[in-house]
Amino acid sequence: MKKKYAFLLMGPDFNTEQHQVCFETGNLISCLYTVRNPEEAKLKITELANSGYGAVELCGAFGQKLADELISLTEGKIAIGYVVHNPDQDDLFAKFFS
Known part of the structure; x- marks a missing residue:
């Protein structure tokens, strides 16, 4: 059986039906x-957990609080991580995403 990741x-501008890809x-x-x-x-992480995904990474927009909520929602049964960056780059990220 293949592992699923x-x-x-x-982001508010995504079209969730169109903006997805699998390899x-x-x-x-x-x-x-x-x-x-x-x-x-929350709906997507539940769907992924129920579909046999073993690991999920979250983009930086999620943050630790929401990542922790999703971990609780899946009862810790799948590995969930989230992207962070070096705090020295905060200004660059703020400028890019503003």
């Missing part, structure tokens, strides 16, 4: 999915 991007190799299915808000993220 997903990366979730969150399949010999032993792994890797997918990138989009959500527009925390509510959609």
Whole structure:
């Protein structure tokens, strides 16, 4: 059985039906999915957990609090991480995303 991995991007302008992609190799299915808000993220993470995904990474927009909520929602049964950056780069990130 192939392992399943997903990366979730969150932003209000995504079209969740259109903005997604999956890649399949010999032993792994890797997918990138989009959500527009925390509510959609909670629905998507539940769907992924129920579909056999073993690991999910979250983009930086999620932050630790929402990541912790999603971990609790899945009862800690799948690995969930979230992207962070070096605090020295805060100004660059703020400028880019403003």
